[in-house]
Amino acid sequence: MLRSNGEEPPNPPEQGVRWTPDQVLALAPDDASRRAGNKLGTAGPWSGAGSSGSGAVWGQCKGSGSKPYQTVVDTTGPAYKCSCPSRKFPCKHALGLLLLWAADEGTAPVSTTPDWAEEWLEARRKRATDKEQSDAGAGQPAKATDPEAARRRAERRAGRITTGATELEQRLTDLLRGGLAAAEQRGYELWEETAARMVDAQAPGLAGRVRELGAIPGSGPGWPVRLLEECALIHLLDEAWLGLEKLPDPLAATVRTRVGLTSPAEGPPVRDDWLILAQYDSSDGKITTRRIWLYGHGSGRTALLLSFGAAGRSPQQALPVGLMIDAELTAYTGAGQLRADLGEQFGAPVPIGSPPPGGPAAAALDAYGKALRDDPWLDSWPFTLSGVIPTQVGEGWQLADADGESALPIAPGALSRPGLWKLVALSGGGPVTVFGECGHQGFTPLAAWAARPEDATGPAETIPLI
Structure with a gap:
């Protein structure tokens, strides 16, 4: 299979590089x-720690019980x-x-995989093989479904x-006719009741937007405008x-997506070297949403991976920020949508050579404006x-262009995060490269790279800012 730039992919390395502590901690839920x-993260509680040439790491950690906890990680995942x-x-x-x-390479040396770790690794390999065989047979006739029944279900939900x-x-209409002061007087009760009605109507996207209205009257000066x-x-x-x-x-x-109707990831998968730019979680009290931003080195495409955790569980999908994976992504449908599903990965993550190409502050505003044309929400x-x-x-x-031509305010929500001071320290008054999200509240920095000489070689260190 060719990459997105038409080139044959190289054979994956037999063993991925050791990650930095920051890349490990970026995986924390x-x-x-x-x-x-x-x-x-020290040798004291560990025994039997080791690694393989194919990306597996294992060890036994002393806990509160009589038996140590057996831990194994497949770094290629x-x-x-x-x-x-x-x-x-x-x-x-x-x-x-x-x-x-x-x-330290000496704390988990390359050695023979113990049986308890090999059992789990072998099960993972078997699942991957079964999936490949299933995909290969995807062209065979599938179990017939009743299209008429599916159509009726879709029509009932749309109704x-x-x-x-x-x-x-x-x-x-009633709110605007009676005046916005009614929203402050009735508080969150007004919007929670309305949101519940949207859930009953099977429109969770509308319900989520309505719930957000409930917090605005208590958000400080200027709330009526917001x-x-x-x-x-x-x-x-x-x-x-x-x-x-x-x-x-x-x-x-x-x-359809905005009101809460899910659409599948479809179309041909895109294989590329995907730079893992940022990963962060947000929660509405019931569901934790994890966002992982990727950039295709060959395709120039930015993609968003979403995963969810409920009932106290953190999302399972996690990728090491600052590394690059050779993988396939399948995009979702919809105007301006960046969401994709992660498919097959080929080999272990490797360091990125340089950050993604960027532009000035004015170009960020222009890109956001064009995206709003396709998705006003x-x-x-x-x-x-x-x-x-x-x-x-x-x-x-604010993040100001070095030539002073334009600047973007940093979003208020990012001002209280430790990442701001990491960014300031990295800059030291000089220009840096920053990846983040540009929105109506300003720019939220998510990752940064120090300036590098033109003749610099070796990997570019990614500094997570969230």
């Missing part, structure tokens, strides 16, 4: 796991297995083992969503759904800024 993993009862992925033992492996969107329009803006966006989404048949196909697909758009300097302005910060 939360701060508590990061701190606990750090404590286990990465994937994790631990005998501890933790529901987090990776658990603190997997993080500690990877930190041990990353710190419920239409009923919900019509009801939501009436509630927005509430009106969000109400306008919901009204636009309602009207788009009610007039769906009049929209171009790509925009109609985006509207976008909160932000990924972009790499090159040659920018973090500068303090009053109580806020």
Whole structure:
């Protein structure tokens, strides 16, 4: 199979490079796991630690019980297995083992894989082989489904969503007719009730946007303006759904996604060397959403991997920030959509040679503006800024072009994060390259790279900022 740039892919290396501690800690599902993993990143609690030439790392960690926890990691995934009862992925033992492996080659030397680790690794290899055989036989006739029954189910759900969107329009009209002060007086109760009605209508996307309205009246000065803006966006989404048949196909697909109808990842997979730029989690109290940003070295495409965790579980998908994977991605449908599914990976992650190409602050705004044309409900758009300097302005910060032509304010939500000070320290008053999300609230930095001489060789170190 050819890569996206038409070249034959090289044979994957037999063994991936050892990661840096920052790349290991970027996999942590939360701060508590990061701190606990750090404590286990020394040789003291570990016995029988070792690694293979194909990307596996294993060891036994002393815990509170009589038997040590058996931990094994396949760095080509990465994937994790631990005998501890933790529901987090990776658990603190997997993080500690990877930190041990990353710190010193002698602490996890290449050796024979123990039976308990080999059993799990062999099961992974078997699943991969079975999937390849299944994919190879995908052209065979599948079990027949009833298209008429599927059509009726889709029509019933569309009818419920239409009923919900019509009801939501009436509630927005009542709110504006009575004045925005009613939203402050009734508090969150008004929006929670409305959101519940949207859930009943099988429109979780509308429900999520309605719930966000409940927090705006208590968000500080200027809240009426922000509430009106969000109400306008919901009204636009309602009207788009009610007039769906009049929209171009790509925009109609985006509207379906925004109201909560899932669309499959389809089309031919794109194989490329994907730079892992950033990974971070967000939570609404019920579901944790993990976002992983990738950049295709050959295709020049930016892609977003989404995974979810519920009921106290962190999302299982995790990739080491700052490395590059040779893999296939399949995109989702919809105007302006960047989401993709990660398919087969070929070999272990390797260091990136350089950050993705970037542009000035004005180009980031231009890219976000064009993306809004395809998806008016976008909160932000990924972009790499090159040659920018973090500068303090009053109580806020901005990323200014080194030539002084333009600047972007750093989003308020990013000002309290430790990543801002890492960025300032990395810059030292000089230009840096920064990847992040450009939105209506400003720019959120997610990763950065120091300036490099033109004749520099070797990998470029990625500094995670979140």
